[in-house]
Amino acid sequence: VTPVWALAALWLGLALVATLLAIWLRVSTALSEIIVGIVAQVAIGAALGQGALGAKAPWITFLSGTGAIVLTFLAGAELDPRVFRTQLKAAGALGVAAFVVPFLGCTALAYWGLHWPARSAWLCGIALSTTSVAVVYAVMLELGLNKTDYGKMLLAACFINDLGTVLALGIAFAPFTWRTAVFGIGSITVLAVLPWATPRFFKKYGGRVSELEAKYLLLLLFGLGALATWADSEAVLPAYVIGMVLAGTVGKDHTLVRRLRTLTFGLLTPFYFIRAGSFVSVSALIAAPLVLLVLLGAKMAAKIVAVVPTSRALGYARKETLYSTMLMSTGLTFGTISALFGLSHGIIDDKKYSYLVGTVILSAIIPTVIGNAFFLPRHLLPKHEPEPAEGASEPGAQPQGALAKEAT
Amino acid sequence: MKRILVAFDGSEGSQRAYDFALELARKFGADVLVLAVVRLPEPTTSLELDSILDLGTEQYNKDFEALLARASGVNVRTDTEVGHPAEKIVARAEHEHADLIVMGRRGRSAIGRWMLGSVSERVLRYAHCPVTVVK
Numbered sequence: 001v002t003p004v005w006a007l008a009a010l011w012l013g014l015a016l017v018a019t020l021l022a023i024w025l026r027v028s029t030a031l032s033e034i035i036v037g038i039v040a041q042v043a044i045g046a047a048l049g050q051g052a053l054g055a056k057a058p059w060i061t062f063l064s065g066t067g068a069i070v071l072t073f074l075a076g077a078e079l080d081p082r083v084f085r086t087q088l089k090a091a092g093a094l095g096v097a098a099f100v101v102p103f104l105g106c107t108a109l110a111y112w113g114l115h116w117p118a119r120s121a122w123l124c125g126i127a128l129s130t131t132s133v134a135v136v137y138a139v140m141l142e143l144g145l146n147k148t149d150y151g152k153m154l155l156a157a158c159f160i161n162d163l164g165t166v167l168a169l170g171i172a173f174a175p176f177t178w179r180t181a182v183f184g185i186g187s188i189t190v191l192a193v194l195p196w197a198t199p200r201f202f203k204k205y206g207g208r209v210s211e212l213e214a215k216y217l218l219l220l221l222f223g224l225g226a227l228a229t230w231a232d233s234e235a236v237l238p239a240y241v242i243g244m245v246l247a248g249t250v251g252k253d254h255t256l257v258r259r260l261r262t263l264t265f266g267l268l269t270p271f272y273f274i275r276a277g278s279f280v281s282v283s284a285l286i287a288a289p290l291v292l293l294v295l296l297g298a299k300m301a302a303k304i305v306a307v308v309p310t311s312r313a314l315g316y317a318r319k320e321t322l323y324s325t326m327l328m329s330t331g332l333t334f335g336t337i338s339a340l341f342g343l344s345h346g347i348i349d350d351k352k353y354s355y356l357v358g359t360v361i362l363s364a365i366i367p368t369v370i371g372n373a374f375f376l377p378r379h380l381l382p383k384h385e386p387e388p389a390e391g392a393s394e395p396g397a398q399p400q401g402a403l404a405k406e407a408t
Numbered sequence: 409m410k411r412i413l414v415a416f417d418g419s420e421g422s423q424r425a426y427d428f429a430l431e432l433a434r435k436f437g438a439d440v441l442v443l444a445v446v447r448l449p450e451p452t453t454s455l456e457l458d459s460i461l462d463l464g465t466e467q468y469n470k471d472f473e474a475l476l477a478r479a480s481g482v483n484v485r486t487d488t489e490v491g492h493p494a495e496k497i498v499a500r501a502e503h504e505h506a507d508l509i510v511m512g513r514r515g516r517s518a519i520g521r522w523m524l525g526s527v528s529e530r531v532l533r534y535a536h537c538p539v540t541v542v543k
Binding site: 269 | 458
Protein backbone atom coordinates (compact mmCIF):
# COMPACT_ATOMS: atom_id res chain seq x y z
CA VAL A 1 0.00 0.00 0.00
CA THR A 2 2.88 2.37 0.76
CA PRO A 3 3.81 2.93 -2.90
CA VAL A 4 0.17 3.82 -3.63
CA TRP A 5 0.10 6.45 -0.89
CA ALA A 6 3.51 7.76 -2.00
CA LEU A 7 2.30 8.02 -5.59
CA ALA A 8 -0.93 9.67 -4.46
CA ALA A 9 1.10 12.19 -2.44
CA LEU A 10 3.28 12.89 -5.48
CA TRP A 11 0.27 13.51 -7.72
CA LEU A 12 -1.50 15.72 -5.23
CA GLY A 13 1.78 17.58 -4.70
CA LEU A 14 1.86 18.21 -8.45
CA ALA A 15 -1.79 19.28 -8.32
CA LEU A 16 -0.94 21.76 -5.57
CA VAL A 17 1.98 23.18 -7.58
CA ALA A 18 -0.30 23.50 -10.60
CA THR A 19 -2.92 25.31 -8.53
CA LEU A 20 -0.34 27.76 -7.15
CA LEU A 21 0.97 28.45 -10.66
CA ALA A 22 -2.59 29.00 -11.86
CA ILE A 23 -3.16 31.51 -9.05
CA TRP A 24 0.10 33.38 -9.69
CA LEU A 25 -0.25 33.48 -13.48
CA ARG A 26 -4.04 33.85 -13.57
CA VAL A 27 -4.42 30.97 -15.98
CA SER A 28 -6.94 28.18 -15.68
CA THR A 29 -6.09 25.35 -13.32
CA ALA A 30 -6.73 22.84 -16.09
CA LEU A 31 -4.12 24.44 -18.35
CA SER A 32 -1.65 24.66 -15.48
CA GLU A 33 -2.21 20.99 -14.60
CA ILE A 34 -1.55 19.87 -18.18
CA ILE A 35 1.70 21.83 -18.30
CA VAL A 36 2.78 20.56 -14.86
CA GLY A 37 2.04 17.04 -16.13
CA ILE A 38 4.31 17.61 -19.15
CA VAL A 39 7.14 19.01 -17.03
CA ALA A 40 6.76 16.39 -14.29
CA GLN A 41 6.92 13.54 -16.77
CA VAL A 42 10.18 14.93 -18.19
CA ALA A 43 11.75 15.81 -14.82
CA ILE A 44 10.65 12.75 -12.84
CA GLY A 45 11.32 10.51 -15.82
CA ALA A 46 14.89 11.83 -16.05
CA ALA A 47 15.49 11.54 -12.31
CA LEU A 48 13.75 8.26 -11.45
CA GLY A 49 13.21 6.58 -14.80
CA GLN A 50 10.35 6.32 -17.26
CA GLY A 51 7.12 5.23 -15.63
CA ALA A 52 8.03 6.63 -12.21
CA LEU A 53 5.05 8.97 -12.41
CA GLY A 54 2.78 5.93 -12.63
CA ALA A 55 0.38 7.52 -15.12
CA LYS A 56 -0.72 4.10 -16.33
CA ALA A 57 -1.45 2.69 -12.85
CA PRO A 58 -5.03 1.36 -12.81
CA TRP A 59 -6.18 3.52 -9.90
CA ILE A 60 -4.79 6.68 -11.53
CA THR A 61 -6.48 5.69 -14.79
CA PHE A 62 -9.73 5.23 -12.86
CA LEU A 63 -9.55 8.61 -11.08
CA SER A 64 -8.55 10.32 -14.32
CA GLY A 65 -11.38 8.68 -16.28
CA THR A 66 -13.89 9.56 -13.58
CA GLY A 67 -12.63 13.15 -13.75
CA ALA A 68 -13.26 13.28 -17.49
CA ILE A 69 -16.74 11.78 -17.11
CA VAL A 70 -17.89 14.05 -14.27
CA LEU A 71 -16.33 17.08 -15.93
CA THR A 72 -18.23 16.30 -19.11
CA PHE A 73 -21.47 15.71 -17.19
CA LEU A 74 -21.14 19.07 -15.43
CA ALA A 75 -20.40 20.76 -18.76
CA GLY A 76 -23.61 19.30 -20.23
CA ALA A 77 -25.61 20.28 -17.13
CA GLU A 78 -24.70 23.95 -17.73
CA LEU A 79 -27.15 24.05 -20.61
CA ASP A 80 -30.19 26.28 -20.21
CA PRO A 81 -32.97 24.21 -21.85
CA ARG A 82 -35.33 27.18 -22.19
CA VAL A 83 -32.75 29.26 -24.06
CA PHE A 84 -31.76 26.21 -26.07
CA ARG A 85 -35.34 25.77 -27.32
CA THR A 86 -35.88 29.44 -28.15
CA GLN A 87 -32.56 29.81 -29.98
CA LEU A 88 -32.53 26.37 -31.57
CA LYS A 89 -32.66 27.45 -35.22
CA ALA A 90 -29.85 30.00 -35.21
CA ALA A 91 -27.78 28.15 -32.61
CA GLY A 92 -28.26 24.89 -34.48
CA ALA A 93 -26.99 26.39 -37.74
CA LEU A 94 -23.99 28.05 -36.11
CA GLY A 95 -23.16 25.11 -33.81
CA VAL A 96 -23.34 22.54 -36.61
CA ALA A 97 -21.23 24.72 -38.94
CA ALA A 98 -18.67 25.38 -36.17
CA PHE A 99 -18.34 21.65 -35.64
CA VAL A 100 -18.57 20.22 -39.16
CA VAL A 101 -16.18 22.53 -41.02
CA PRO A 102 -13.26 22.26 -38.54
CA PHE A 103 -13.94 18.53 -38.18
CA LEU A 104 -13.75 17.89 -41.91
CA GLY A 105 -11.11 20.55 -42.56
CA CYS A 106 -8.68 19.34 -39.90
CA THR A 107 -9.32 15.72 -40.89
CA ALA A 108 -8.48 16.57 -44.49
CA LEU A 109 -5.35 18.46 -43.51
CA ALA A 110 -4.12 15.62 -41.28
CA TYR A 111 -4.85 13.00 -43.96
CA TRP A 112 -3.60 14.73 -47.11
CA GLY A 113 -1.30 17.37 -45.66
CA LEU A 114 0.39 15.51 -42.80
CA HIS A 115 -0.15 12.02 -44.25
CA TRP A 116 -1.66 10.62 -41.06
CA PRO A 117 -3.54 7.30 -41.34
CA ALA A 118 -7.30 7.71 -41.87
CA ARG A 119 -8.33 6.86 -38.29
CA SER A 120 -5.72 9.22 -36.85
CA ALA A 121 -6.87 11.95 -39.23
CA TRP A 122 -10.51 11.53 -38.14
CA LEU A 123 -9.43 11.73 -34.52
CA CYS A 124 -7.47 14.90 -35.31
CA GLY A 125 -10.60 16.42 -36.87
CA ILE A 126 -12.65 15.58 -33.77
CA ALA A 127 -10.05 16.92 -31.30
CA LEU A 128 -9.75 20.23 -33.18
CA SER A 129 -13.47 20.69 -33.83
CA THR A 130 -14.15 21.65 -30.22
CA THR A 131 -15.14 24.94 -28.70
CA SER A 132 -15.36 26.13 -25.13
CA VAL A 133 -18.68 27.08 -23.60
CA ALA A 134 -16.82 28.45 -20.56
CA VAL A 135 -14.56 30.78 -22.56
CA VAL A 136 -17.51 32.10 -24.52
CA TYR A 137 -19.62 32.50 -21.39
CA ALA A 138 -16.79 34.32 -19.59
CA VAL A 139 -16.48 36.88 -22.40
CA MET A 140 -20.25 37.22 -22.63
CA LEU A 141 -20.31 38.00 -18.91
CA GLU A 142 -17.54 40.57 -19.27
CA LEU A 143 -19.33 42.33 -22.10
CA GLY A 144 -22.74 41.99 -20.51
CA LEU A 145 -23.91 40.03 -23.55
CA ASN A 146 -24.94 36.93 -21.62
CA LYS A 147 -28.49 38.27 -21.28
CA THR A 148 -28.83 39.35 -24.93
CA ASP A 149 -30.33 37.15 -27.63
CA TYR A 150 -27.00 37.11 -29.40
CA GLY A 151 -25.14 35.94 -26.30
CA LYS A 152 -27.69 33.23 -25.56
CA MET A 153 -27.62 32.05 -29.15
CA LEU A 154 -23.83 31.85 -29.17
CA LEU A 155 -23.77 29.84 -25.93
CA ALA A 156 -26.39 27.43 -27.25
CA ALA A 157 -24.31 27.10 -30.46
CA CYS A 158 -21.28 26.14 -28.34
CA PHE A 159 -23.28 23.35 -26.69
CA ILE A 160 -24.29 22.04 -30.11
CA ASN A 161 -20.67 22.28 -31.30
CA ASP A 162 -19.49 20.25 -28.30
CA LEU A 163 -22.36 17.79 -28.69
CA GLY A 164 -21.12 17.24 -32.24
CA THR A 165 -17.65 16.54 -30.88
CA VAL A 166 -18.75 13.99 -28.27
CA LEU A 167 -21.16 12.33 -30.72
CA ALA A 168 -18.36 12.02 -33.27
CA LEU A 169 -16.04 10.65 -30.60
CA GLY A 170 -18.64 8.12 -29.53
CA ILE A 171 -19.69 7.09 -33.02
CA ALA A 172 -16.75 7.55 -35.42
CA PHE A 173 -14.70 4.67 -34.01
CA ALA A 174 -17.55 2.40 -32.94
CA PRO A 175 -17.56 -0.94 -34.78
CA PHE A 176 -21.38 -0.84 -35.27
CA THR A 177 -22.07 -4.34 -34.06
CA TRP A 178 -25.08 -5.59 -32.07
CA ARG A 179 -23.37 -4.13 -29.00
CA THR A 180 -23.60 -0.68 -30.55
CA ALA A 181 -27.33 -1.23 -31.01
CA VAL A 182 -27.73 -2.34 -27.36
CA PHE A 183 -25.78 0.74 -26.25
CA GLY A 184 -27.89 3.04 -28.43
CA ILE A 185 -31.25 1.59 -27.39
CA GLY A 186 -30.22 1.32 -23.72
CA SER A 187 -28.97 4.90 -23.63
CA ILE A 188 -32.04 6.34 -25.34
CA THR A 189 -34.34 4.48 -22.93
CA VAL A 190 -32.45 5.68 -19.85
CA LEU A 191 -32.16 9.22 -21.18
CA ALA A 192 -35.91 9.33 -21.88
CA VAL A 193 -36.77 8.27 -18.34
CA LEU A 194 -34.19 10.34 -16.45
CA PRO A 195 -35.77 13.82 -16.65
CA TRP A 196 -39.00 12.37 -15.26
CA ALA A 197 -37.59 9.93 -12.69
CA THR A 198 -34.66 11.90 -11.27
CA PRO A 199 -36.48 14.89 -9.72
CA ARG A 200 -39.08 12.57 -8.19
CA PHE A 201 -36.42 10.28 -6.74
CA PHE A 202 -34.48 13.23 -5.32
CA LYS A 203 -37.62 14.78 -3.90
CA LYS A 204 -38.50 11.61 -2.03
CA TYR A 205 -35.06 10.54 -0.78
CA GLY A 206 -32.69 13.47 -1.39
CA GLY A 207 -31.48 16.30 0.83
CA ARG A 208 -29.82 14.04 3.40
CA VAL A 209 -26.25 13.90 4.66
CA SER A 210 -25.70 10.55 2.97
CA GLU A 211 -25.27 12.36 -0.40
CA LEU A 212 -27.76 10.11 -2.17
CA GLU A 213 -27.86 12.45 -5.16
CA ALA A 214 -24.12 12.18 -5.83
CA LYS A 215 -24.22 8.38 -5.58
CA TYR A 216 -27.21 8.24 -7.94
CA LEU A 217 -25.50 10.42 -10.54
CA LEU A 218 -22.21 8.52 -10.32
CA LEU A 219 -24.12 5.26 -10.72
CA LEU A 220 -25.71 6.59 -13.90
CA LEU A 221 -22.42 7.91 -15.27
CA PHE A 222 -20.51 4.72 -14.50
CA GLY A 223 -23.38 2.49 -15.69
CA LEU A 224 -23.84 4.14 -19.06
CA GLY A 225 -20.07 4.66 -19.31
CA ALA A 226 -19.60 0.91 -18.88
CA LEU A 227 -22.24 0.24 -21.53
CA ALA A 228 -20.51 2.69 -23.89
CA THR A 229 -17.05 1.16 -23.48
CA TRP A 230 -18.50 -2.36 -23.73
CA ALA A 231 -19.82 -1.28 -27.14
CA ASP A 232 -16.37 0.17 -28.01
CA SER A 233 -17.70 3.70 -27.76
CA GLU A 234 -16.63 6.43 -25.31
CA ALA A 235 -17.92 7.03 -21.76
CA VAL A 236 -17.96 10.83 -22.10
CA LEU A 237 -20.69 10.60 -24.76
CA PRO A 238 -23.45 9.41 -22.38
CA ALA A 239 -22.02 11.66 -19.64
CA TYR A 240 -22.47 14.80 -21.73
CA VAL A 241 -25.95 13.81 -22.87
CA ILE A 242 -27.02 12.88 -19.31
CA GLY A 243 -25.81 16.32 -18.26
CA MET A 244 -27.88 17.96 -21.00
CA VAL A 245 -31.09 16.06 -20.29
CA LEU A 246 -30.78 16.73 -16.55
CA ALA A 247 -29.79 20.39 -17.02
CA GLY A 248 -33.31 21.58 -16.31
CA THR A 249 -33.55 19.64 -13.02
CA VAL A 250 -30.23 18.58 -11.48
CA GLY A 251 -28.41 21.44 -13.20
CA LYS A 252 -30.58 23.91 -11.31
CA ASP A 253 -29.84 22.34 -7.92
CA HIS A 254 -27.10 24.75 -6.99
CA THR A 255 -26.06 22.97 -3.80
CA LEU A 256 -25.73 19.59 -5.50
CA VAL A 257 -23.77 20.99 -8.44
CA ARG A 258 -21.48 22.77 -5.99
CA ARG A 259 -20.79 19.55 -4.06
CA LEU A 260 -20.02 17.72 -7.29
CA ARG A 261 -17.73 20.54 -8.31
CA THR A 262 -15.79 20.27 -5.05
CA LEU A 263 -15.30 16.54 -5.56
CA THR A 264 -14.28 17.03 -9.18
CA PHE A 265 -12.01 20.02 -8.69
CA GLY A 266 -10.40 18.79 -5.50
CA LEU A 267 -9.61 15.23 -6.48
CA LEU A 268 -10.64 14.09 -9.93
CA THR A 269 -9.64 16.69 -12.52
CA PRO A 270 -6.05 17.08 -11.25
CA PHE A 271 -5.53 13.41 -12.04
CA TYR A 272 -7.19 13.83 -15.41
CA PHE A 273 -5.31 16.90 -16.64
CA ILE A 274 -1.89 16.00 -15.13
CA ARG A 275 -2.19 12.54 -16.66
CA ALA A 276 -3.16 14.07 -20.03
CA GLY A 277 -0.05 16.27 -19.85
CA SER A 278 2.22 13.44 -18.76
CA PHE A 279 1.69 11.59 -22.07
CA VAL A 280 2.94 14.53 -24.14
CA SER A 281 6.30 13.82 -25.74
CA VAL A 282 8.38 16.99 -25.52
CA SER A 283 10.99 15.54 -27.89
CA ALA A 284 8.27 15.03 -30.54
CA LEU A 285 7.17 18.66 -30.17
CA ILE A 286 10.75 19.94 -30.41
CA ALA A 287 11.43 17.76 -33.44
CA ALA A 288 8.50 19.15 -35.46
CA PRO A 289 7.17 22.41 -34.02
CA LEU A 290 5.80 23.40 -37.41
CA VAL A 291 3.15 20.69 -37.14
CA LEU A 292 1.71 22.51 -34.13
CA LEU A 293 1.46 25.77 -36.04
CA VAL A 294 -0.07 24.05 -39.06
CA LEU A 295 -2.73 22.35 -36.92
CA LEU A 296 -3.43 25.53 -34.97
CA GLY A 297 -3.72 27.53 -38.21
CA ALA A 298 -6.03 24.88 -39.68
CA LYS A 299 -8.31 24.92 -36.65
CA MET A 300 -8.60 28.71 -36.60
CA ALA A 301 -9.00 28.99 -40.37
CA ALA A 302 -11.72 26.33 -40.36
CA LYS A 303 -13.57 28.12 -37.57
CA ILE A 304 -13.41 31.37 -39.56
CA VAL A 305 -14.69 29.65 -42.70
CA ALA A 306 -17.54 28.10 -40.69
CA VAL A 307 -18.59 30.81 -38.30
CA VAL A 308 -18.19 34.05 -40.29
CA PRO A 309 -20.53 33.27 -43.21
CA THR A 310 -23.05 31.42 -41.01
CA SER A 311 -23.16 34.23 -38.49
CA ARG A 312 -23.49 36.84 -41.25
CA ALA A 313 -26.23 34.80 -42.93
CA LEU A 314 -28.11 34.75 -39.62
CA GLY A 315 -28.07 38.53 -39.69
CA TYR A 316 -25.46 39.28 -37.06
CA ALA A 317 -23.23 42.31 -37.41
CA ARG A 318 -19.61 42.10 -38.49
CA LYS A 319 -18.26 42.87 -35.01
CA GLU A 320 -20.37 40.15 -33.41
CA THR A 321 -19.31 37.74 -36.12
CA LEU A 322 -15.64 38.34 -35.43
CA TYR A 323 -16.20 37.79 -31.71
CA SER A 324 -18.00 34.54 -32.44
CA THR A 325 -15.11 33.28 -34.51
CA MET A 326 -12.47 34.29 -32.00
CA LEU A 327 -14.35 32.80 -29.07
CA MET A 328 -15.30 29.54 -30.72
CA SER A 329 -11.68 28.66 -31.56
CA THR A 330 -10.77 27.35 -28.09
CA GLY A 331 -11.61 24.06 -26.41
CA LEU A 332 -9.29 22.79 -23.73
CA THR A 333 -11.41 20.11 -22.05
CA PHE A 334 -12.95 18.34 -25.03
CA GLY A 335 -9.75 18.73 -27.04
CA THR A 336 -7.72 16.81 -24.46
CA ILE A 337 -10.52 14.28 -23.88
CA SER A 338 -10.58 13.48 -27.60
CA ALA A 339 -6.80 13.23 -27.87
CA LEU A 340 -6.55 11.01 -24.78
CA PHE A 341 -9.31 8.78 -26.16
CA GLY A 342 -7.29 8.39 -29.35
CA LEU A 343 -4.10 7.55 -27.48
CA SER A 344 -5.71 5.06 -25.10
CA HIS A 345 -7.50 3.27 -27.99
CA GLY A 346 -4.40 3.11 -30.18
CA ILE A 347 -5.91 5.42 -32.81
CA ILE A 348 -2.99 7.83 -32.55
CA ASP A 349 0.55 7.31 -31.30
CA ASP A 350 2.28 9.41 -28.68
CA LYS A 351 3.72 11.78 -31.28
CA LYS A 352 0.34 12.58 -32.80
CA TYR A 353 -1.14 12.84 -29.31
CA SER A 354 1.57 15.36 -28.43
CA TYR A 355 0.82 17.44 -31.52
CA LEU A 356 -2.89 17.49 -30.75
CA VAL A 357 -2.54 18.36 -27.07
CA GLY A 358 0.18 20.89 -27.96
CA THR A 359 -2.17 22.54 -30.44
CA VAL A 360 -4.98 22.61 -27.88
CA ILE A 361 -2.63 24.24 -25.35
CA LEU A 362 -1.35 26.76 -27.90
CA SER A 363 -4.87 27.74 -28.87
CA ALA A 364 -5.47 28.46 -25.20
CA ILE A 365 -2.19 30.19 -24.36
CA ILE A 366 -1.50 32.46 -27.34
CA PRO A 367 -4.54 34.73 -27.02
CA THR A 368 -4.06 34.82 -23.24
CA VAL A 369 -0.43 35.93 -23.35
CA ILE A 370 -1.05 38.49 -26.08
CA GLY A 371 -4.10 39.80 -24.28
CA ASN A 372 -2.46 40.14 -20.89
CA ALA A 373 0.99 41.33 -21.82
CA PHE A 374 0.44 43.75 -24.67
CA PHE A 375 -3.15 44.69 -25.05
CA LEU A 376 -5.89 46.36 -23.05
CA PRO A 377 -8.96 45.83 -25.19
CA ARG A 378 -10.30 49.36 -25.10
CA HIS A 379 -12.61 48.64 -28.00
CA LEU A 380 -14.47 46.14 -25.85
CA LEU A 381 -15.40 48.77 -23.30
CA PRO A 382 -19.15 49.33 -23.28
CA LYS A 383 -20.08 52.62 -24.88
CA HIS A 384 -22.25 54.62 -22.48
CA GLU A 385 -24.16 57.68 -23.50
CA PRO A 386 -22.86 60.62 -21.45
CA GLU A 387 -25.34 61.52 -18.75
CA PRO A 388 -25.55 65.06 -17.44
CA ALA A 389 -23.98 65.10 -14.01
CA GLU A 390 -23.57 68.09 -11.80
CA GLY A 391 -19.97 69.13 -11.54
CA ALA A 392 -18.71 66.32 -13.70
CA SER A 393 -16.90 66.98 -16.93
CA GLU A 394 -17.79 65.04 -20.07
CA PRO A 395 -15.79 61.86 -20.46
CA GLY A 396 -12.97 62.52 -22.83
CA ALA A 397 -13.43 66.30 -22.74
CA GLN A 398 -10.73 66.65 -20.16
CA PRO A 399 -7.29 66.51 -21.76
CA GLN A 400 -5.28 63.54 -20.54
CA GLY A 401 -2.91 64.71 -17.85
CA ALA A 402 -4.53 68.11 -17.44
CA LEU A 403 -5.23 67.19 -13.85
CA ALA A 404 -2.37 65.48 -12.13
CA LYS A 405 -3.02 61.81 -11.57
CA GLU A 406 -1.64 61.38 -8.11
CA ALA A 407 0.24 58.30 -7.09
CA THR A 408 0.76 58.60 -3.40
CA MET B 409 -15.56 66.34 -5.91
CA LYS B 410 -18.89 64.49 -5.91
CA ARG B 411 -18.16 60.89 -6.76
CA ILE B 412 -15.27 58.65 -5.76
CA LEU B 413 -14.82 55.17 -7.14
CA VAL B 414 -12.83 52.77 -4.96
CA ALA B 415 -11.40 49.74 -6.73
CA PHE B 416 -11.61 46.95 -4.18
CA ASP B 417 -10.05 43.49 -4.29
CA GLY B 418 -10.08 42.55 -0.61
CA SER B 419 -6.33 43.16 -0.20
CA GLU B 420 -4.84 45.30 2.56
CA GLY B 421 -3.96 47.89 -0.06
CA SER B 422 -7.56 48.19 -1.19
CA GLN B 423 -8.75 48.37 2.44
CA ARG B 424 -6.40 51.34 2.93
CA ALA B 425 -7.66 52.81 -0.34
CA TYR B 426 -11.22 52.56 0.95
CA ASP B 427 -10.33 54.28 4.24
CA PHE B 428 -8.54 57.02 2.30
CA ALA B 429 -11.58 57.46 0.06
CA LEU B 430 -13.86 57.71 3.11
CA GLU B 431 -11.70 60.49 4.52
CA LEU B 432 -11.88 62.40 1.25
CA ALA B 433 -15.61 61.78 0.96
CA ARG B 434 -16.23 63.21 4.42
CA LYS B 435 -14.21 66.34 3.61
CA PHE B 436 -15.84 66.94 0.23
CA GLY B 437 -19.29 65.52 0.92
CA ALA B 438 -18.80 63.02 -1.91
CA ASP B 439 -20.47 59.68 -2.53
CA VAL B 440 -18.38 56.52 -2.72
CA LEU B 441 -18.83 53.57 -5.05
CA VAL B 442 -16.85 50.48 -4.09
CA LEU B 443 -16.29 48.31 -7.16
CA ALA B 444 -14.95 44.77 -6.93
CA VAL B 445 -14.08 42.87 -10.09
CA VAL B 446 -14.10 39.08 -10.23
CA ARG B 447 -11.27 38.21 -12.59
CA LEU B 448 -11.57 34.89 -14.38
CA PRO B 449 -8.57 32.77 -15.28
CA GLU B 450 -7.74 32.45 -18.96
CA PRO B 451 -8.77 30.31 -20.68
CA THR B 452 -11.38 29.37 -18.17
CA THR B 453 -13.15 26.03 -17.90
CA SER B 454 -16.82 25.69 -16.97
CA LEU B 455 -15.99 24.05 -13.64
CA GLU B 456 -13.62 26.83 -12.67
CA LEU B 457 -15.80 29.60 -14.03
CA ASP B 458 -18.80 28.73 -11.87
CA SER B 459 -16.72 28.12 -8.76
CA ILE B 460 -14.92 31.45 -9.08
CA LEU B 461 -18.14 33.35 -9.74
CA ASP B 462 -19.83 31.77 -6.71
CA LEU B 463 -16.91 32.15 -4.32
CA GLY B 464 -15.90 35.60 -5.60
CA THR B 465 -19.39 37.01 -5.24
CA GLU B 466 -19.84 35.48 -1.77
CA GLN B 467 -16.49 36.75 -0.54
CA TYR B 468 -17.05 40.28 -1.84
CA ASN B 469 -20.53 40.40 -0.34
CA LYS B 470 -19.02 39.57 3.06
CA ASP B 471 -16.29 42.17 2.56
CA PHE B 472 -18.86 44.77 1.52
CA GLU B 473 -20.80 44.27 4.77
CA ALA B 474 -17.65 45.07 6.73
CA LEU B 475 -16.92 48.10 4.54
CA LEU B 476 -20.43 49.47 4.91
CA ALA B 477 -20.22 49.06 8.69
CA ARG B 478 -17.44 51.65 8.86
CA ALA B 479 -18.90 54.07 6.33
CA SER B 480 -20.57 56.27 8.93
CA GLY B 481 -21.73 59.54 7.47
CA VAL B 482 -20.79 58.67 3.88
CA ASN B 483 -23.13 57.43 1.19
CA VAL B 484 -21.42 54.21 0.05
CA ARG B 485 -22.62 51.90 -2.70
CA THR B 486 -21.04 48.57 -3.55
CA ASP B 487 -21.04 46.50 -6.73
CA THR B 488 -19.31 43.48 -8.25
CA GLU B 489 -18.50 43.00 -11.92
CA VAL B 490 -16.83 40.23 -13.88
CA GLY B 491 -13.91 40.78 -16.23
CA HIS B 492 -10.53 42.41 -16.53
CA PRO B 493 -10.14 44.68 -13.49
CA ALA B 494 -8.51 47.64 -15.27
CA GLU B 495 -11.04 47.60 -18.05
CA LYS B 496 -13.98 47.36 -15.71
CA ILE B 497 -12.70 50.08 -13.36
CA VAL B 498 -12.07 52.52 -16.21
CA ALA B 499 -15.42 51.78 -17.86
CA ARG B 500 -17.38 52.08 -14.64
CA ALA B 501 -15.62 55.29 -13.63
CA GLU B 502 -16.61 56.80 -16.97
CA HIS B 503 -20.16 55.55 -16.69
CA GLU B 504 -20.56 56.91 -13.16
CA HIS B 505 -18.79 60.18 -14.02
CA ALA B 506 -16.44 59.57 -11.12
CA ASP B 507 -14.27 62.52 -10.15
CA LEU B 508 -11.59 60.33 -8.63
CA ILE B 509 -10.56 56.68 -8.66
CA VAL B 510 -8.84 55.41 -5.52
CA MET B 511 -7.11 52.05 -5.55
CA GLY B 512 -4.53 50.02 -3.67
CA ARG B 513 -1.33 48.64 -5.05
CA ARG B 514 -0.47 44.96 -4.82
CA GLY B 515 3.21 45.23 -5.68
CA ARG B 516 3.71 42.45 -8.19
CA SER B 517 7.18 41.41 -9.34
CA ALA B 518 8.52 42.57 -12.73
CA ILE B 519 7.69 39.17 -14.25
CA GLY B 520 4.22 39.25 -12.73
CA ARG B 521 3.64 42.72 -14.16
CA TRP B 522 4.80 41.59 -17.61
CA MET B 523 2.63 38.48 -17.56
CA LEU B 524 -0.47 40.01 -16.03
CA GLY B 525 0.03 43.72 -16.38
CA SER B 526 -0.36 46.10 -13.48
CA VAL B 527 -3.99 46.99 -12.90
CA SER B 528 -3.08 50.32 -11.32
CA GLU B 529 -0.78 51.28 -14.21
CA ARG B 530 -3.47 50.49 -16.77
CA VAL B 531 -6.09 52.43 -14.85
CA LEU B 532 -3.66 55.38 -14.59
CA ARG B 533 -3.12 55.25 -18.34
CA TYR B 534 -6.75 54.98 -19.46
CA ALA B 535 -8.91 56.60 -16.77
CA HIS B 536 -10.79 59.77 -17.69
CA CYS B 537 -10.28 61.23 -14.20
CA PRO B 538 -7.51 61.58 -11.58
CA VAL B 539 -6.37 58.33 -10.01
CA THR B 540 -4.89 57.91 -6.55
CA VAL B 541 -2.94 54.75 -5.85
CA VAL B 542 -2.61 54.13 -2.12
CA LYS B 543 0.45 52.16 -1.02
